[in-house]
Amino acid sequence: MKVTILGSGTSTGVPMVGCNCRGCSSDDPRDKRTRASLLVQHQGRNILIDASTDLRFQALREGIGRIDAVLFTHSHADHVNGIDDLRGFHFLHKEIIPCFGSRTTLDTLLTGFRYIFHEHDGSGYTPLLQPQEVDAPFELFGLTVIPVPLQHGRTTALGFRIGDFAYLTDCSGIDPSSMALLEGLELLVVDGLRWNPHPYHFNIEEAIAATAPLKPARTVLTHLTHDVLFAEGAGLPPGYEFACDGMTFHIHNACSAAGGNYA
Numbered sequence: 275m276k277v278t279i280l281g282s283g284t285s286t287g288v289p290m291v292g293c294n295c296r297g298c299s300s301d302d303p304r305d306k307r308t309r310a311s312l313l314v315q316h317q318g319r320n321i322l323i324d325a326s327t328d329l330r331f332q333a334l335r336e337g338i339g340r341i342d343a344v345l346f347t348h349s350h351a352d353h354v355n356g357i358d359d360l361r362g363f364h365f366l367h368k369e370i371i372p373c374f375g376s377r378t379t380l381d382t383l384l385t386g387f388r389y390i391f392h393e394h395d396g397s398g399y400t401p402l403l404q405p406q407e408v409d410a411p412f413e414l415f416g417l418t419v420i421p422v423p424l425q426h427g428r429t430t431a432l433g434f435r436i437g438d439f440a441y442l443t444d445c446s447g448i449d450p451s452s453m454a455l456l457e458g459l460e461l462l463v464v465d466g467l468r469w470n471p472h473p474y475h476f477n478i479e480e481a482i483a484a485t486a487p488l489k490p491a492r493t494v495l496t497h498l499t500h501d502v503l504f505a506e507g508a509g510l511p512p513g514y515e516f517a518c519d520g521m522t523f524h525i526h527n528a529c530s531a532a533g534g535n536y537a
């Protein structure tokens with residue numbers, strides 16, 4: 275199973291419009307960050323996690339030829355506003371793309387993007403996307419996908435575990451029941467945002483403190499703001515690093531028994 279970080283940036287992207295700070299004006303290409311999303315590839319199937327505002331650019335950059343399913347973490351704009359760009363994949367392969375998410379997330383998508391789902395709208399167009407509510411582990415193309423409920427400020431988001439890989443973007447807390455789903459990870463990609471605290475996101479220090487008990491083999495901090503320089507990752511504790519756009523990983527164990535812990 276291959277994992278590609280399509281976007282490693284916070285909601286504004288980096289550079290942020292109008293800003294000339296040291297992060298936004300950095301010459302290091304690893305400090306150019308599109309909005310957070312990720313691609314999982316396994317046995318010829320492409321699973322997208324979130325349709326970021328930058329989806330079109332990300333898909334062109336990475337040469338993504340098809341999307342077979344989308345997992346939505348939550349409905350904040352930076353994670354869903356690229357949904358319109360999924361139409362191109364549907365036009366080519368003519369298949370309805372299943373979209374998985376919590377009831378709350380799907381309700382927001384169906385309200386804001388009804389024209390893509392064409393649910394009972396009488397338009398005569400066929401649906402391009404099919405909403406599928408998830409609240410427990412489910413099978414997808416031979417993989418077991420485990421939704422991991424996360425605190426995201428005063429809201430909730432879903433992380434996803436697939437085999438020994440987990441993606442926890444946009445979180446400010448992980449309850450014990452969710453921690454139990456995250457043992458034995460080969461790779462953890464987790465929200466780290468910035469150096470200073472934020473009510474809706476782990477900052478770097480909090481992300482490290484929250485995930486250290488899990489002892490993942492490798493932990494990558496993502497959803498980064500312009501306050502963070504990629505090169506500063508050299509000062510992180512062993513096993514921790516910053517994400518950058520286009521980073522890829524090969525996950526050796528795509529099958530996981532951790533779903534047995536699901537409460």
Ligand SMILES: [Zn+2]
Pocket residue numbers: 284285310350352353444497
């Ligand atoms: Zn976000």
Ligand SMILES: [Zn+2]
Pocket residue numbers: 289290293294295296297298299500
């Ligand atoms: Zn800036």
Ligand SMILES: [Zn+2]
Pocket residue numbers: 348350426444
């Ligand atoms: Zn969010």
